[in-house]
Amino acid sequence: MWQALRERHHASGLEVVTVALDVDPAEARPFIEAAHPQHPSVIDSSHVTDELFGFVNVPNGVWIDEQGMIVRPSEPAHPGRNEFTESFRSVDLDTLPPDVADILREARKIKSDPDEYAPMIADWVERGAQSRYALSADEVVRRSAPRGVDEATAAAEFEMGEWLHTQGDHASAIPHWREAHRRFPDNWTYKRQAWNFEDPVRQGHTDAYDSSWYEDIKKLGAENYYPPVVP
Amino acid sequence: MILDELAVDAGAFKRRSGWEIKPEGACKGDVCVPLPDSARRADGRLDVPVLAERLGMPLVSDDPHGVWALGPETAGGGRVLTTAEAPELELPDADGNPFKLSSLLGQKVLLVAWASW
Numbered sequence: 001m002w003q004a005l006r007e008r009h010h011a012s013g014l015e016v017v018t019v020a021l022d023v024d025p026a027e028a029r030p031f032i033e034a035a036h037p038q039h040p041s042v043i044d045s046s047h048v049t050d051e052l053f054g055f056v057n058v059p060n061g062v063w064i065d066e067q068g069m070i071v072r073p074s075e076p077a078h079p080g081r082n083e084f085t086e087s088f089r090s091v092d093l094d095t096l097p098p099d100v101a102d103i104l105r106e107a108r109k110i111k112s113d114p115d116e117y118a119p120m121i122a123d124w125v126e127r128g129a130q131s132r133y134a135l136s137a138d139e140v141v142r143r144s145a146p147r148g149v150d151e152a153t154a155a156a157e158f159e160m161g162e163w164l165h166t167q168g169d170h171a172s173a174i175p176h177w178r179e180a181h182r183r184f185p186d187n188w189t190y191k192r193q194a195w196n197f198e199d200p201v202r203q204g205h206t207d208a209y210d211s212s213w214y215e216d217i218k219k220l221g222a223e224n225y226y227p228p229v230v231p
Numbered sequence: 232m233i234l235d236e237l238a239v240d241a242g243a244f245k246r247r248s249g250w251e252i253k254p255e256g257a258c259k260g261d262v263c264v265p266l267p268d269s270a271r272r273a274d275g276r277l278d279v280p281v282l283a284e285r286l287g288m289p290l291v292s293d294d295p296h297g298v299w300a301l302g303p304e305t306a307g308g309g310r311v312l313t314t315a316e317a318p319e320l321e322l323p324d325a326d327g328n329p330f331k332l333s334s335l336l337g338q339k340v341l342l343v344a345w346a347s348w
Contacts, residue, residue: 002343014339017332019322020346027347029325040330042322044344051303052249052318054311055344062317064340068333070315077343125339137315144312147305153289156302160291163233163298172293189346196348203348 001079005118006039009125013066019044021058021189023162023197045166046159047189054145057188057226061117063124063134071124071134073144076226080118103202103214109222116229133231143230154184161194170197174208181211188225191216234299237279238272248303249318250286252277257286260314262307 006016016039020028025043032041049055053062054074061077064070089108093101124131135143145151161176177194184190195203195213203213217225232239232247241252250257256265270281279301283290287305292298307313320332320342332340 001345002341005341014341015335017330017335017340017342019342019344020325021344022347025323025325031347032325040324040335042324042330044322048247048322049320049342049344051311052320053342058345059343061341061343064317064332064335064342066337066339068317068336070312070317073312077341079343121341128339140315141308141310141312144310146309147303147311148309149287149289149305152287152302152305153291154302156289156291156300159233159302160293160298160300163300164293164296167296169296172296176291176293189344192348193346200348 001035001082002039003035003037004082005079005121006037009121010038012125014121014125015039017042019049019055021047021049021055021193023165023193046162047155047193050158050187050189051155055189056145056186063121065129065134069137070140071129073135073140075229076112076117078112078114078117081114099202099204099214106214106217106222110217110225111223111228112226113229120229120231150183151187154180154187154190157183158190165197178209181209185216232301234279234301235297237299238274238276239279239282239301240276244277244282246319246321248288248301250304257282259304259307259318260316262313264306 002016002018018037018041020043022028022043023045025045028043059077060074062070062074063072093104096104120133124133157176157180161173165173180190191211192203192213195209198206198208205212205215245251250259256263264285266285267281270278272278283301289302291300317332321329323329
């Protein structure tokens with residue numbers, strides 16, 4: 001999905017790095033192979049980038065300038081209209097199982113403007129530090145998310161679960177992931193990854209967790225799933 | 232970061248957390264958090280409980296497996312970013328080849344998260 005944007009701007013000095021927040025790299029591989037990315041495409045199974053850059057959902061993006069300074073902290077990052085987003089909008093819900101249709105109905109209420117983010121990037125590529133979207137160092141730090149004991153502990157709990165799962169002990173991972181969810185409910189990367197292991201189609205309610213994608217989005221309000229991008 | 236003992240090499244700590252151990256303490260960008268002498272062990276490695284306490288990093292244990300997970304800092308401003316200076320990021324691609332974010336210095340970088348789930 002990022003290829004087209006990268007092609008438009010690469011000659012003007014932009015590189016894209018895609019980070020797959022997948023505990024199991026084999027899950028990400030078919031998507032990467034199908035995309036044939038020309039840009040670096042890496043796997044972050046421990047969600048290190050959640051800790052270092054503040055990713056809490058996908059797609060989330062961070063801008064870094066030529067000197068290695070972050071000029072926009074983590075925020076929702078939609079690459080623009082594409083086949084996937086358009087088909088998602090047009091599928092006939094009556095043709096789907098009712099619970100899947102319910103999920104999709106909520107997903108369609110999610111607020112994201114596909115025409116907003118790509119022009120911001122184009123402006124930054126053209127104007128650099130003069131772009132109104134390139135923020136000062138102080139503003140970048142100020143806009144980065146607060147991190148207290150709960151959020152930091154959730155990161156450690158998530159990583160512990162990832163380590164146990166990778167060791168082949170999935171059952172021992174679950175209590176750690178439950179604790180990560182309890183402490184940092186706004187981090188959807190912890191929740192969706194864990195739900196997906198139990199129910200990859202619906203991320204539905206299972207014995208493993210007290211939550212599911214559908215229940216949590218109903219509670220939050222789909223319109224709040226992605227916070228608005230502040231120019 | 233996952234640890235099987237409560238001691239860590241300063242290089243490994245910096246690679247994972249972004250905090251560099253300097254004479255003035257643990258530093259990220261312009262922010263330095265002073266460390267007591269007890270932060271350095273006799274074997275030259277860092278004492279993890281002391282680091283965790285000074286940097287406000289939670290230490291989660293899993294006793295049956297004898298491992299700890301050290302979380303990110305809450306000290307240094309209480310936000311995800313202590314500084315706008317991008318931390319080094321080292322991650323493998325799908326074939327296991329290493330990638331370093333610093334290899335792209337001199338270009339603008341859009342770092343984007345996605346997932347298969």
